[in-house]
Amino acid sequence: MFKITMFQTGFEFWSFEFWYCFEIRASDFEFIINMEVAILSGVNSKFGELWETSPRDLVRDVALQAISEAGIKPSEIDAIFVGNMLSGMLAQQEHLGAFFAEELGLPVSAIRVEGACASGGLAVHLGVCAISSGMYRNVLIVGVEKMTDYKPEEVAHALMGAGSDVEREAGATFPALYALMAQVHMTRFGTTSEQLAWVAVKNHYHATLSENAQFPFAVSVEQVLKSSMVAYPLHLLDCSPITDGASAVVLSINSKHQIPNSKTVNIIASAVATDTLGLAQRKDLTTIDAAVRAGKMAYEQAGIGPSDIDVCEVHDCFTIAEVLAMEDLGFFKKGEAGEKIAAGVTTLGKGKKLIVNTSGGLKAAGHPVGATGVKQIVEVFHQLAGSAGKKQVEGARLGLAHNVGGSGATAVVHILKSLK
Amino acid sequence: MISPVKIWRNQKKTRNLLGREGKILTWTKVFVPPSGFEGQAPYIVAIAQLSDKTHCTAQLVDYEEKQVKIGQKVRTVLRKTRDPGTEGVIPYGIKFRPI
Amino acid sequence: MQKVSILGYGVYVPCYRLKIAEIASVWGKNGKDVERSLGIIEKSVAGVDEDAVTLAYEAATSAVARAGIKASNLEVCLVGSESHPYAVNPTSTIVAELLGVGKNYMAADLEFACKAATAGIVATCGLIGSGMVEFALVVGTDTAQAKPHDILEYTAASAAAAFVVGKHTKNSLADIIETASFSSDTPDFWRRDGVRFPSHGGRFTGEPAYFAHVLGASLRLLGKTHTKSHDYHYCVFHMPNGKFPRAVGKRLGFTDRQLAPSLIFDHIGNPYSASSLTGLAAVLDMAKPGERIFMVSYGSGAGSDAFSLQVGKGIIARRNKALKFSDYLTRKTTISYVQYLKLRGKI
Numbered sequence A: 001m002f003k004i005t006m007f008q009t010g011f012e013f014w015s016f017e018f019w020y021c022f023e024i025r026a027s028d029f030e031f032i033i034n035m036e037v038a039i040l041s042g043v044n045s046k047f048g049e050l051w052e053t054s055p056r057d058l059v060r061d062v063a064l065q066a067i068s069e070a071g072i073k074p075s076e077i078d079a080i081f082v083g084n085m086l087s088g089m090l091a092q093q094e095h096l097g098a099f100f101a102e103e104l105g106l107p108v109s110a111i112r113v114e115g116a117c118a119s120g121g122l123a124v125h126l127g128v129c130a131i132s133s134g135m136y137r138n139v140l141i142v143g144v145e146k147m148t149d150y151k152p153e154e155v156a157h158a159l160m161g162a163g164s165d166v167e168r169e170a171g172a173t174f175p176a177l178y179a180l181m182a183q184v185h186m187t188r189f190g191t192t193s194e195q196l197a198w199v200a201v202k203n204h205y206h207a208t209l210s211e212n213a214q215f216p217f218a219v220s221v222e223q224v225l226k227s228s229m230v231a232y233p234l235h236l237l238d239c240s241p242i243t244d245g246a247s248a249v250v251l252s253i254n255s256k257h258q259i260p261n262s263k264t265v266n267i268i269a270s271a272v273a274t275d276t277l278g279l280a281q282r283k284d285l286t287t288i289d290a291a292v293r294a295g296k297m298a299y300e301q302a303g304i305g306p307s308d309i310d311v312c313e314v315h316d317c318f319t320i321a322e323v324l325a326m327e328d329l330g331f332f333k334k335g336e337a338g339e340k341i342a343a344g345v346t347t348l349g350k351g352k353k354l355i356v357n358t359s360g361g362l363k364a365a366g367h368p369v370g371a372t373g374v375k376q377i378v379e380v381f382h383q384l385a386g387s388a389g390k391k392q393v394e395g396a397r398l399g400l401a402h403n404v405g406g407s408g409a410t411a412v413v414h415i416l417k418s419l420k
Numbered sequence B: 001m002i003s004p005v006k007i008w009r010n011q012k013k014t015r016n017l018l019g020r021e022g023k024i025l026t027w028t029k030v031f032v033p034p035s036g037f038e039g040q041a042p043y044i045v046a047i048a049q050l051s052d053k054t055h056c057t058a059q060l061v062d063y064e065e066k067q068v069k070i071g072q073k074v075r076t077v078l079r080k081t082r083d084p085g086t087e088g089v090i091p092y093g094i095k096f097r098p099i
Numbered sequence C: 001m002q003k004v005s006i007l008g009y010g011v012y013v014p015c016y017r018l019k020i021a022e023i024a025s026v027w028g029k030n031g032k033d034v035e036r037s038l039g040i041i042e043k044s045v046a047g048v049d050e051d052a053v054t055l056a057y058e059a060a061t062s063a064v065a066r067a068g069i070k071a072s073n074l075e076v077c078l079v080g081s082e083s084h085p086y087a088v089n090p091t092s093t094i095v096a097e098l099l100g101v102g103k104n105y106m107a108a109d110l111e112f113a114c115k116a117a118t119a120g121i122v123a124t125c126g127l128i129g130s131g132m133v134e135f136a137l138v139v140g141t142d143t144a145q146a147k148p149h150d151i152l153e154y155t156a157a158s159a160a161a162a163f164v165v166g167k168h169t170k171n172s173l174a175d176i177i178e179t180a181s182f183s184s185d186t187p188d189f190w191r192r193d194g195v196r197f198p199s200h201g202g203r204f205t206g207e208p209a210y211f212a213h214v215l216g217a218s219l220r221l222l223g224k225t226h227t228k229s230h231d232y233h234y235c236v237f238h239m240p241n242g243k244f245p246r247a248v249g250k251r252l253g254f255t256d257r258q259l260a261p262s263l264i265f266d267h268i269g270n271p272y273s274a275s276s277l278t279g280l281a282a283v284l285d286m287a288k289p290g291e292r293i294f295m296v297s298y299g300s301g302a303g304s305d306a307f308s309l310q311v312g313k314g315i316i317a318r319r320n321k322a323l324k325f326s327d328y329l330t331r332k333t334t335i336s337y338v339q340y341l342k343l344r345g346k347i
Helices: A055-070 A087-091 A096-104 A119-132 A152-162 A165-169 A174-189 A193-207 A221-226 A289-302 A319-328 A337-342 A361-365 A369-385 B004-009 B011-017 C020-026 C031-038 C052-067 C091-099 C116-129 C202-225 C243-252 C256-262 C272-284 C315-321 C325-330 C337-343
Strands: A022-025 A030-033 A037-044 A079-083 A109-113 A138-145 A229-231 A245-253 A265-274 A311-313 A398-405 A410-418 B021-030 B043-050 B055-060 B073-080 B092-098 C004-012 C016-019 C042-045 C076-080 C106-110 C135-143 C158-167 C174-186 C234-237 C292-296 C301-311 C333-335
Touching (some): A037 A055, A079 A096, A079 A369, A109 A119, A119 A138, A119 A265, A119 A398, A174 B043, A193 A221, A193 A361, A289 A319, A289 A398, A311 A369, A369 A398, A369 A410, B004 B011, B011 B092, B011 C091, C004 C052, C016 C020, C020 C031, C020 C337, C052 C091, C052 C135, C076 C091, C076 C116, C091 C106, C116 C158, C116 C174, C135 C272, C158 C272, C202 C243, C202 C301, C234 C243, C243 C256, C256 C272, C272 C292, C272 C325
Parallel strands (some): A079 A109, B055 B092, C016 C333, C234 C292
Antiparallel strands (some): A037 A265, A138 A245, B021 B043, C135 C158, C174 C301
């Protein structure tokens, strides 16, 4: 294996300087870009039923704050990527790139990205690609969703846009699709409703330490099991809520030259994989294979394994989803995640190694669909930068964010590294 | 209103799925329906493996409680699916009936 | 004129049942009295996702299976109903498309209260007898509705019966020997366009309506064929309730034994356009080759189509190729009045 540093040229282009290097492996001629994308800042809005806050308000507040905390001038932003799923279907508003570029007064490259509930993660991924390609230097990523302006049935119906037409025709909802997976996992591995409830209990506990979470209060296993049935065997408290919210991060090219005000956190892996749109066509109903593959690619890009991760945010749209995630990402053996989570192995203050969903996850922090993937990056960023306050996982150096679209048709995995 | 063109394009798919036998791989009971399905709730949604090994998602109908289980043999039957409202073309599709 | 036969037949009855006593209790009537006067204890109710199309489709697949032909052999598709899902858009083409008939066929929807489908059978006798077509499908299907508290609420039921009609062969299931019809303008039972439930003339639906036309067509047919009631093994009459078919049978000289196998009303109520045809199917489920069947439908408005049939040799081999009427009686779920209102979209 030899390392060629090619094109180590710097040149002036509209007052920017940029450098990049390639690493070629002779053994398989694999072309890898050495990924070092710096996260300069991460901001979440309050998540919840924000009656008086419009999508413009949501984005403007988090975006301006993120730019400010990044220590750069707004005019230094080269591009804006917006993650959002439902604006078109619910509000008849498309063209969100231009929409928010105007709101921010930044008429730069602005692109809206959609991948159902993975829209936010995909927007981050695109930001990473944009910077790694060398075309953009500083990128603003925004994830936003406004869901409470509409009736729950309308929202449930619109969310099923993430599934297949056959699923819509069968009257399936997202709780139903994950319930179908839960049934098989429970039958095959003996995972119990009680174990699933522990996911909600853990994430609610984490949310009590979070000022922006939608539900910053504890729940008990009994409360979860007693809550009304939404789609058997998932109860109301097994399901993430309908939420308004926005999150923003500023990504920047990380070069040998120190960027002023840069924090010490880089994205070192960003991987996306897809699978069949409809749940019925998956190979195994107890595995979100797209997450397995995205996870593997991310570990490979980062040159690490699951046991190296100190803190992570996984996509717990339903309690069963966190169980699946922990197995899909290689943290626990297949069939064992339920037991492990119930034992507190991933709970802040209890767990020794890997702490999961300190934000409160989707369940307790809320799930403004397009924002979630970005929120996860914000949470892991603060954990690795040491600014997570009451939720701080001591000594966290490597973090992972796992964002899933639909019932598993898209999965996005990011790995972040603290440089401290 | 559902597009009549989409309903028309789907005829062949529906026709080819009718009268097939299969068995339930997994099921759930939906208590909180999306719009268009309020009048039917609660109902069972299941994934079944058909005799040609393909999988299909559909509601389970005409069942007794004891037939709602993984492994239950089913046949695909023709039923109305989504609510077309008072004016729309009526969509017909597949549902599963226990054998 | 080519001899015409029934080459295949099939029925479908939805699995839900509403007990007459349950309906009676809702309206403060004595269940036993109503059961006795109407001669019925429960009626069939279609599921919330069933309609005349889905019922017709099921019956038609059975008919095609018994006929042993491919759906694409069919050149005619006629569907008679009082509950076609559309006022404009044919049920017949939806059923034919899903059956896989293809495009090379003639289709039409028929309406004549409860005798819409038998009119279709008379028509196919001409189409096939003339050599214009070889195979035709006729279906009678209804998900009958009735106004709450109306007497018809106890009997209006759901079912479908389908027949493949074609040229006589030695393997026919039953030959159509002769038909005769009797019609007049008699408004005994009607439903205006856009109105949800039908209205009727009370006792006017009896003597001047049902009896006049069933007897009228029967006498015409007996005359045409030079036969008497004792020349037949079975008789089938339209069954709006338990009393009328028994009464008219008696008046024509038929015995209880000749009538009994056709009395599907006693089990499921009155499925309107499928009534007499389901009765005929129930008879074909057990009749022997050579036996003769006398069938008369009745449609309000009003008219009757009478048929003289003879069971063919093919019935033995083909009868078990699909579900019988009695099979549908074992597969049933009792529902409450409230569930009935939910299923029929009344709430």
